Amino acid sequence: xxxxxxxxxxxxxxxxxxxxxxxxxxxxxxxxxxxxxxxxxxxxxxxxxxxxxxxxxxxxxxxxxxxxxxxxxxxxxxxxxxxxxxxxxxxxxxxxxxxxxxxxxxxxxxxxxxxxxxxxxxxxxxxxxxxxxxxxxxxxxxxxxxxxxxxxxxxxxxxxxxxxxxxxxxxxxxxxxxxxxxxxxxxxxxxxxxxxxxxxxx
Amino acid sequence: xxxxxxxxxxxxxxxxxxxxxxxxxxxxxxxxxxxxxxxxxxxxxxxxxxxxxxxxxxxxxxxxxxxxxxxxxxxxxxxxxxxxxxxxxxxxxxxxxxxxxxxxxxxxxxxxxxxxxxxxxxxxxxxxxxxxxxxxxxxxxxxxxxxxxxxxxxxxxxxxxxxxxxxxxxxxxxxxxxxxxxxxxxxxxxxxxxxxxxxxxxxxxxxxxxxxxxxxxxxxxxxxxxxxxxxxxxxxxxxxxxxxxxxxxxxxxxxxxxxxxxxxxxxxxxxxxxxxxxxxxxxxxxxxxxxxxxxxxxxxxxxxxxxxxxxxxxxxxxxxxxxxxxxxxxxxxxxxxxxxxxxxxxxxxxxxxxxxxxxxxxxxxxxxxxxxxxxxxxxxxxxxxxxxxxxxxxxxxxxxxxxxxxxxxxxxxxxxxxxxxxxxxxxxxxxxxxxxxxxxxxxxxxxxxxxxxxxxxxxxxxxxxxxxxxxxxxxxxxxxxxxxxxxxxxxxxxxxxxxxxxxxxxxxxxxxxxxxxxxxxxxxxxxxxxxxxxxxxxxxxxxxxxxxxxxxxxxxxxxxxxxxxxxxxxxxxxxxxxxxxxxxx
Numbered sequence: 052x053x054x055x056x057x058x059x060x061x062x063x064x065x066x067x068x069x070x071x072x073x074x075x076x077x078x079x080x081x082x083x084x085x086x087x088x089x090x091x092x093x094x095x096x097x098x099x100x101x102x103x104x105x106x107x108x109x110x111x112x113x114x115x116x117x118x119x120x121x122x123x124x125x126x127x128x129x130x131x132x133x134x135x136x137x138x139x140x141x142x143x144x145x146x147x148x149x150x151x152x153x154x155x156x157x158x159x160x161x162x163x164x165x166x167x168x169x170x171x172x173x174x175x176x177x178x179x180x181x182x183x184x185x186x187x188x189x190x191x192x193x194x195x196x197x198x199x200x201x202x203x204x205x206x207x208x209x210x211x212x213x214x215x216x217x218x219x220x221x222x223x224x225x226x227x228x229x230x231x232x233x234x235x236x237x238x239x240x241x242x243x244x245x246x247x248x249x250x251x252x253x
Numbered sequence: 254x255x256x257x258x259x260x261x262x263x264x265x266x267x268x269x270x271x272x273x274x275x276x277x278x279x280x281x282x283x284x285x286x287x288x289x290x291x292x293x294x295x296x297x298x299x300x301x302x303x304x305x306x307x308x309x310x311x312x313x314x315x316x317x318x319x320x321x322x323x324x325x326x327x328x329x330x331x332x333x334x335x336x337x338x339x340x341x342x343x344x345x346x347x348x349x350x351x352x353x354x355x356x357x358x359x360x361x362x363x364x365x366x367x368x369x370x371x372x373x374x375x376x377x378x379x380x381x382x383x384x385x386x387x388x389x390x391x392x393x394x395x396x397x398x399x400x401x402x403x404x405x406x407x408x409x410x411x412x413x414x415x416x417x418x419x420x421x422x423x424x425x426x427x428x429x430x431x432x433x434x435x436x437x438x439x440x441x442x443x444x445x446x447x448x449x450x451x452x453x454x455x456x457x458x459x460x461x462x463x464x465x466x467x468x469x470x471x472x473x474x475x476x477x478x479x480x481x482x483x484x485x486x487x488x489x490x491x492x493x494x495x496x497x498x499x500x501x502x503x504x505x506x507x508x509x510x511x512x513x514x515x516x517x518x519x520x521x522x523x524x525x526x527x528x529x530x531x532x533x534x535x536x537x538x539x540x541x542x543x544x545x546x547x548x549x550x551x552x553x554x555x556x557x558x559x560x561x562x563x564x565x566x567x568x569x570x571x572x573x574x575x576x577x578x579x580x581x582x583x584x585x586x587x588x589x590x591x592x593x594x595x596x597x598x599x600x601x602x603x604x605x606x607x608x609x610x611x612x613x614x615x616x617x618x619x620x621x622x623x624x625x626x627x628x629x630x631x632x633x634x635x636x637x638x639x640x641x642x643x644x645x646x647x648x649x650x651x652x653x654x655x656x657x658x659x660x661x662x663x664x665x666x667x668x669x670x671x672x673x674x675x676x677x678x679x680x681x682x683x684x685x686x687x688x689x690x691x692x693x694x695x696x697x698x699x700x701x702x703x704x705x706x707x708x709x710x711x712x713x714x715x716x717x718x719x720x721x722x723x724x725x726x727x728x729x730x731x732x733x734x735x736x737x738x739x740x741x742x743x744x745x746x747x748x749x750x751x752x753x754x755x756x757x758x759x760x761x762x763x764x765x766x767x768x769x770x771x772x773x774x775x776x777x778x779x780x781x782x783x784x785x786x787x788x789x790x791x792x793x794x795x796x797x798x799x800x801x802x803x804x805x806x807x808x809x810x811x812x813x814x815x816x817x818x819x820x821x822x823x824x825x826x827x828x829x830x831x832x833x834x835x836x837x838x
Binding site: 064065066074077078081086087088089090091098099100101114115116117118120121133134136137140157158159160161162163164166167168169177200 | 256257259385414417418419420421489492493495496561562563566588590591592593594595596597598599624627632792795798800802803804805814
């Protein structure tokens with residue numbers, strides 16, 4: 052691990068599976084002998100609002116709270132470009148790394164034509180100028196390829212594992228994923244994980 | 254062995270380890286997952302009660318008879334349960350009784366952010382406040398011990414950040430689940446005035462002994478550091494303070510009623526400047542000031558919203574305790590304005606058609622607590638008000654009686670779980686007092702907002718057993734409602750016809766709009782498609798506020814990945830451009 056606590060934020064839209072992604076990452080870290088705290092958004096935002104999960108990974112007996120202070124995220128895993136930007140502005144710094152899924156989820160007023168969704172390429176190029184490293188992952192497409200758009204979150208977990216910021220062996224992630232899902236969804240999610248990992252390593 | 258647990262899962266684990274025999278509650282964010290986790294332990298009996306008052310009464314009964322009991326609810330649930338709570342302080346317990354109050358500073362998922370620490374002081378019961386999952390688990394055990402030793406109910410107050418944050422917890426072996434002998438004792442348990450007076454005196458004595466205990470309990474402790482700055486804090490704020498001021502002296506209060514006044518005095522006398530860091534009301538601060546101690550609290554820290562490390566740091570910079578950080582460079586120039594992303598009703602939500610219709614009919618609609626408050630936001634705008642669980646019916650009746658111009662134009666909308674929670678008495682009142690109001694029960698067969706919990710209408714219990722399914726039609730008729738109609742909310746034409754007829758009809762009416770939650774019964778039908786030739790860009794479909802529908806270049810389109818084929822937009826479309834989907838069950 053490069054820094055301690057290593058601060059990860061999973062950012063997205065309610066329903067995209069960020070709670071499960073943060074849970075699987077935390078479980079893999081625990082299996083690898085690391086300490087973890089997780090802070091979540093639950094409740095009303097789960098119905099299509101902006102959501103984020105904070106995961107802080109560390110070693111030893113530190114007192115680490117569940118929330119990441121503003122400007123202190125080391126890695127932002129963004130499930131959706133606009134909300135990645137939103138979270139990056141609040142929690143990122145020029146030392147932050149970003150993994151972002153390039154598939155937008157449009158807010159209601161954008162769907163209605165009352166507001167404009169910012170240009171995705173422009174957002175991504177702006178973000179990549181702001182931070183240390185930015186990787187675009189076509190997570191929704193890769194999830195389709197793995198078997199279902201519902202596995203987008205697992206593609207993103209794969210991408211996070213692929214970056215190896217936490218120095219957790221990928222086998223730990225795979226074991227946690229295999230154990231978490233019902234047998235009929237296991238293979239698809241492992242495929243999604245591997246596609247995500249491959250995407251950041253290419 | 255250590256495991257990563259949320260505060261709520263840790264409380265459930267604590268109930269399992271520390272001999273709880275019975276647990277009861279009503280779902281409410283951020284408390285819901287406590288009973289959901291606890292129900293997985295075969296050894297502990299758990300149930301969803303129809304409301305928090307009943308849940309606490311179930312717990313009081315179990316504790317009186319000698320079992321250890323846990324009762325869970327969100328902060329506003331304690332308002333509902335306040336009646337039994339205040340007198341349970343008089344009777345005391347036999348087996349330990351812990352009431353979890355899950356407060357929601359910042360109103361992530363609540364209608365207010367009341368500070369339930371005042372309940373402990375008001376009702377005269379003990380209160381414990383954990384700061385992380387390990388403490389949450391441990392304090393269930395400590396709470397049960399205190400409850401039995403001091404013959405008093407104990408409130409375990411958590412907040413959203415403690416409930417929903419996960420941290421490492423040392424697991425222990427479950428202890429025995431003992432039932433203490435029960436003996437009839439009317440002077441203790443039969444609260445008529447003569448005995449109540451005796452127990453009132455006893456309560457004062459018990460609180461005095463608790464105050465002594467609070468001075469020495471291990472959950473009130475001092476972290477000795479630099480004595481220039483001393484901080485008194487509790488709950489999640491303790492974590493923020495330790496991260497922001499790692500060198501400061503801190504008095505951490507795990508027991509916040511009664512407070513350890515001597516310990517506070519002793520701590521205050523040793524530090525040069527004293528701060529209180531607490532979310533919401535100046536609960537600690539007021540009591541510290543009453544000791545004549547000079548302290549900085551709410552003149553620096555806000556009384557509203559949730560705290561964070563960032564806020565605590567900023568405030569200590571403002572107070573001159575921390576040096577100002579270097580000015581961060583603003584790299585946001587030239588960035589496009591990010592449109593906000595408010596939550597919306599899900600694609601295929603059976604409530605959508607009801608709100609669409611109510612708005613079109615320009616009725617005065619009192620709302621209630623649940624997902625369907627989202628039906629009040631633009632563009633649906635199908636609800637005028639929302640106050641608390643069950644309020645819709647009483648409010649609609651009040652309007653109907655008081656304002657002649659709105660007579661016969663009031664509608665109350667209430668979910669099935671909310672109706673069973675506290676709508677029944679409101680409806681009984683509407684019948685008894687001759688209301689002309691119409692009640693629409695949005696029967697989606699579950700408690701949806703909190704994540705699909707069962708209730709007396711679903712035919713299943715928290716433990717997964719079958720249960721009698723309350724018949725809402727018969728129930729309303731038994732209350733004296735003559736006109737009860739059941740409609741499918743995805744059949745817009747009939748829905749509109751029934752709402753028009755029932756609001757026009759004299760006397761109270763009930764319309765049961767029945768269709769399972771779209772997330773509960775995922776059987777998507779073919780997605781709707783749009784014939785771009787026929788679409789005239791009238792945007793009628795947008796009035797449904799469906800996240801699957803969008804308009805580009807003045808033509809509607811439907812996202813096939815989101816659409817579940819509920820068919821509402823097809824019914825709304827005036828040009829026949831939308832095709833597909835199915836309103837069939």
